[in-house]
Amino acid sequence: MADEQQPDLRLEFDESIHNVDAIKRAAYAMMKRAVCNIRMVDGVLVCELTAASDEPLEGLARDFRREVLDQDLRLSIEAQTEPLRNLVLGLAFSRVGQNGEVH
């Protein structure tokens, strides 16, 4: 069934630059302020935002873009540091015995 309501904002992100997971996370983080519909059109990720309140749309667009950038950075940090995270957790838990004693 077609969605009758027109979105308030249409933001585009180049798929070769932005990770689709970053956009999904940004949409999740901002769900209080807007409902986001994500589509892929010819290598472009299109986010259609419907604001939850009558806040100014420039602010919403700016914050959504900033959130996408932040999420992109988070994803690359996570990928880069994942082996070290596992190593630290391995060290932390390897010294705790079955009874919780530290060796």
Added chain:
Amino acid sequence: MAKFTDINAYSKNLAAGYKPLPFRFMPLDSEKYVLTNMAGEFVVTDRDGLVEFAGGKLHHQSPAYSDLKSKHFLIDSDSDVALDLLALKVRTKLSPLANFTGLHIFVVTLRCEHSCPYCQVSRANDNRTDFDMTEETALRALDLVFQSPSPAIKIEFQGGESLLNLDLIELIVAEAKRRNETEQRELAFVFATNLAVLDERALEFAREHNIFISTSLDGPKDLHNRNRPRPGGDSYERTIDGINRARAVVGRDHVSALMTTTAASLDRAREIVDEYIRQGFRGIFLRALSPYGFALKTKFYQSYGHERWLQFYFDGLDYIIEMNRNGFPFTEQYAALILRKMLTPFQPGYVDLMSPSGIGIGAVVYNYDGDVYASDEARMLAEMNDKTFRLGNVHDNTYEEIFLGESLLDPIEQSFAPSAPMCSWCAFEPWCGSDPVFHYATQGDFVGKKPLSAFCGRNMAIFKGLIERMNQDPEIRTIFENWANN
């Protein structure tokens, strides 16, 4: 299971630079970001600083470099023990988990002579004993208490008004002490009481057994009496009288008070703080109203949003900070709990701010009828006919069935913050909790959508508010360090 690469593999690659250690970030305001590492240590920087650091471009002689290195945000060729130290800090933060369950709450009666409209457990008529815990139930609950691995066990008596069933309290204390002669745990007891029926017998018993007394004080007389109606309308007078009598017998440090915030409190944070000072307390816990029991039924909960509560909280906090600046030491205890997480290697066992969730691990509740609940809030939810967090009954279930059953493990596992959407990338996660009971009560599932959660909104604002304050002013940082270390 994940395979771990040998530690030496990392040091070989570092001769030319550094590697960021795992960290998360979150905007603090429109310019600054907070970065936290796996152990909850933090730094504040701007976006350029963040991008530079994450991209491996930070100059090794810059002040930011040494700060990040000393706080375990990076390793370089001469950080031989950095990973070991970080692992040690992570382990220290997680170690309280091995010692579950420390707090055992006995609901010895649901009877109460107050009729507070926001009361979070159902009340029952003052003189009916159908709502009293029986001796048999209490003894069976004690069997479970001493099966907990925790070396420190605190038994708290709650109600209703707990002191209306003093006979049973006396029996439980005597029996717990008898069993502890062989168990040798660090054993403590607490009366949670409104003090209205505190008599000499209860006081003498508290003195003899070194029992802590925790009461309710909502603020100045008019506010307290309005929140807590009772026959005679003298709840405040009785509370203050009880506090003074209790202090004289069990000692000042054994008497504490908790406040409940209602819609009527919201413009009066400073007066509430003043009342605590007038009564000689050294701190206050500025609490949010919980969404359970009568609180929800009477629509008090819906009558103000968390934004309004945050104004109340920060008004009170700033007032207290100002007082400390002027040389009067006084603590806001919720901030102190969080600051302990932020500024020390220790992890306070406060149930709401634990992940994995503290339900059943930090505290457990034995209701008057023998039902066991994962937390006090879980019991309140049960009073609203939702027994999702009922873990079993002391008469029907074994320790293993209660503490290793699905009713407890499912919500703990599902709500585990490091794997929950948004919490998994949130810089505040090392200090935060998961509170599956709150999210279940307000959103219908254990995890909850954090962007819509009052729990998340409230805590995130407090984390940011505390960091902003100590970042702006070294004197506040010193005050906060004192709170964290006391």
